[in-house]
Amino acid sequence: MFKTLTAPPQDKIIQIMGLYAADTRPEKVDLGVGVYRTEDGRTPVMAAVKAAEARILQAQESKGYVALAGDAGFHAVMRGLILGDAVAPERVAACATPGGTGAVRQILEMVQRLTPEARIWVPSPSWPNHAAITGHLGLAQVDYRYYDADAGGIDRDGMLADLAQAQKGDIVLLHGCCHNPTGADLSAQDWVDLAGVFEATGAIPFVDIAYQGFGEGLEEDAQGLRSLAARVPEMLVAASGSKNFGLYRERVGIILAVTDPGKPRDVAAAMLAHLNRQSFAFPPDHGARVVETILTDAELTAQWQAELDAMRSRMTANRRALAEALRAVTGSDRFGFVAAQRGMFSLLPVTEAQVAQLREDHAIYLVSDGRMNVAGLTEKTIPQVARAIAQVLG
Template identity: 50%
Template structure:
């Protein structure tokens, strides 16, 4: 049987990670993998998470299963973090998942159950795994214009024209904040226009929010999500705790199904439970329990929020340093967008050949489309990247 299997395309980011590891040069910079790194190049465990783990070790008495949707307290804490008071809790069905990726997969599965011929409209570009999962599931993918290569901002007119072609039974996939891979985000008035169009077409929004707190702050980053959830008849939200809690390997995520009719919440919750049972049965609990402890303890939550704000400001400072250095050396403000973008990623605007030249000459590792992880830099490696960009003629 196995002889019929076909070789699958390699993940470009994982290939880049391996090439970086095999590079013998001492001076090299990994800007590919999407994890936060501190100025020493480490991905630290956040203080509040460490404290919660110590507490949990003392009080945890069982490793028995929780429930198909995970611990209800985790669902409550995450719904509050993402949605605040935008919608009543009774309108939200929620289920824990193995990471944000698991939430995305379950969201696509739910959409297909509800609408077997569903088309998913996605930004061009989007996180590559969105497309990989949709392709694997056999769900039709429809790109909509999003990033303007000239302005390095959102092509909003193109986006609106394209998502206007979605209809009832279709899903419009949106990034909640810190767009991956471009770093270019919608502003509040643009979110409002998108909502109005969704109401007109009847398409269902699905929002992937993986970087809450990395852009403009915890509440500011959730503003678009809250606007959508409070305005449309129904929506899906896939959230991740990997980045903002620093628990990447614990695989902690959640899928929410929001409706404006609380009578439908029970059916939505049953459906989420069913999907979990079919895919992985009970979701992992360790990371979810730590998140719950942090969010429900005022002291831990305060320390977590303070450290998260330090992370956000560090990335913002790196963006500003990078833009300023490039302006100084090039005499041009064409890289000013780097300071305006938010989150871990931006697209530099380099060709694949220029990206390769930067790798060969300066040990700069970034994805071929010139998406790079700002958090992979520090104040000492910013000048190295700037020199590589200038010499490559970007």
């Protein structure tokens, strides 16, 4: 079996992690992998998480299996965090998954089983794993226009024109906030206009939200998704607790499927639990329980929100400082978009060869498409990064 095997293509983000680890230059700067970092380069456990873990350690008396769809208390807090009161709880089927990736995977697997002919509309560009999972499942993917690199913002007209071609039952993937890799988000008006497109076409929105709280704030970042949920008959949401709770390795994720109440909701919930059973049986519990512990306790919630606010402020400050440093070294405003965008990423207008040059000549690591993690910048490295970008881009 293994003699005929060829190695699968490596994910470009995983590839950059390996190259960075092998680099011995002390001045190396990691702007590749998508994890939050402090000014001193750490990805710490949040204090609210530590406090919740201490409580769990004290109180937990069993590690027995929970349920195929995970814990109902976790479902309830995540539904509230993400959907607020945009839709009645009776309309939402929830299912815990291993991380946001697990949620994306399980949703697409459900689509493949229920409507294999549906096309999956994916923004161009998008998180590479969207296309990887769609391809892995043999689903038909159509890329729609999303990012206007010249303007450093959304190609609104292109997006709406492309999505008007979607057909009933097609799935349209949207990033809830902090678009990965561009940092260019939909405006409130864009969400309203998209709701019109869904009403007109009968396509189904699938919102991937992996960075709630990293953009403008917890509530603000969910507004668009909520306004859409309030208007459409059906919607799929894949959410991650990796970034906003800093629980990366604990694999916290959830699917929220908005349906009609009653039988459709119950069938959707049963289907999602069934698909979990076939893939991994029970989703991980520890991280989900940490999230539930935090969100059901006012004090822990406040502590967590303050920590999240501080992370967001640091990323916003880094964006401003880098844009200013680039203005100073280039004498132009062409990188002003870095300050205007939101979340952990921006996409630099660089070729793959220029990314290699930044890495080889300046020890600065970006993903090969030019994606930069702004949380990886520090006061010390911002001038170094700005000079290198200016030099390499000319």
